[in-house]
Amino acid sequence: AQSVTQPDIHITVSEGASLELRCNYSYGATPYLFWYVQSPGQGLQLLLKYFSGDTLVQGIKGFEAEFKRSQSSFNLRKPSVHWSDAAEYFCAVRTGSQGNLIFGKGTKLSVKP
Amino acid sequence: KAGVTQTPRYLIKTRGQQVTLSCSPISGHRSVSWYQQTPGQGLQFLFEYFSETQRNKGNFPGRFSGRQFSNSRSEMNVSTLELGDSALYLCASSLQGGTNEKLFFGSGTQLSVL
Numbered sequence: 001a002q003s004v005t006q007p008d009i010h011i012t013v014s015e016g017a018s019l020e021l022r023c024n025y026s027y028g029a030t031p032y033l034f035w036y037v038q039s040p041g042q043g044l045q046l047l048l049k050y051f052s053g054d055t056l057v058q059g060i061k062g063f064e065a066e067f068k069r070s071q072s073s074f075n076l077r078k079p080s081v082h083w084s085d086a087a088e089y090f091c092a093v094r095t096g097s098q099g100n101l102i103f104g105k106g107t108k109l110s111v112k113p
Numbered sequence: 114k115a116g117v118t119q120t121p122r123y124l125i126k127t128r129g130q131q132v133t134l135s136c137s138p139i140s141g142h143r144s145v146s147w148y149q150q151t152p153g154q155g156l157q158f159l160f161e162y163f164s165e166t167q168r169n170k171g172n173f174p175g176r177f178s179g180r181q182f183s184n185s186r187s188e189m190n191v192s193t194l195e196l197g198d199s200a201l202y203l204c205a206s207s208l209q210g211g212t213n214e215k216l217f218f219g220s221g222t223q224l225s226v227l
Contacts, residue, residue, distance in 0.1 A: 032212050043117070043203055043218035051213050090156065094212050100146060100169055101216065103156035 002027045002095050006104035013081050014112045021076040021107050023091030032094040033074040039087045086111045117206050117219035125225045131192040134222045136204030138185050144210030145187040150201040163210050199226045
């Protein structure tokens with residue numbers, strides 16, 4: 001069965017520092033991969049997605065992610081974190097045609113001033 | 114263009130009762146899907162509707178049901194509520210529900226079962 005693992009439950013970084021959030025997926029073929037962000041009490045906002053092509057994808061708010069097939073990973077990165085980036089981040093995979101999203105358990109990001 | 118609207122924003126019910134949640138998708142979107150979010154289980158897919166038909170279903174008991182109307186608005190119903198049904202219920206819409214489509218999420222309905 002398809003699954004998504006986000007190994008880090010909670011990460012704290014200083015404002016201005018770089019960020020990398022890890023995501024590993026389990027799926028036989030190339031999946032459709034997504035990163036979403038959720039602010040407290042809010043729904044999910046799509047940061048970026050990967051379907052095919054260039055393995056480095058750019059998203060909104062200065063985020064990027066790299067798809068590595070050999071490692072079954074899709075890690076999210078940002079070169080310089082802002083206090084407003086504090087939120088929970090979810091990696092998700094979508095498989096097959098019209099498939100539903102399978103989410104990881106999320107990584108909560110805290111930003112120190 | 115208005116986003117995905119979920120009502121009510123908060124609900125408090127007692128065990129054994131039933132509840133109906135509503136979701137109005139973005140205008141022109143015909144696919145509506147529902148997710149349950151809890152601290153323990155995370156985000157889990159409930160079901161997806163397209164053109165008034167349930168097209169995909171997650172692994173939830175039959176107490177969880179839904180429907181979609183001709184204007185694409187969707188409702189989700191939970192009967193015989195249990196404490197474990199306390200969760201944030203999120204609705205998402207997209208144009209056709211295709212695998213490469215962006216899902217737009219509502220802010221959710223926070224259900225508390227006492």
